[in-house]
Amino acid sequence: PQTDNDDEFLHADLIGLKARLPNGTVFGEIIAVPNYGSADLLEIRKPDDKTTLLAFTHAIVPEIHLEQGYVIVVPPKEIAGEEGR
16 A cells, blocks of 8 residues: 655565665665564665665665665665775
8 A cells, every 4th residue: 555654665665675875886685674673674685695784764774766676775884884985
């Protein structure tokens, strides 16, 4: 179903989207949207097959392009290294 709020997304719509850094580099692919009690997270499988969790917030996921099949992520420096900056 459609949501009434532009800032709400169904988990099924997010799973499978590519996660790109602001410079366009592919960071990985969203494989799950877990919530361990405080907020939604994005579980992302990186190109090296390792996974990482990112908070699903506007600061870390500033853009979502469902039609184009990707999101922009700005991972914390500790996760992205210098590639995310």
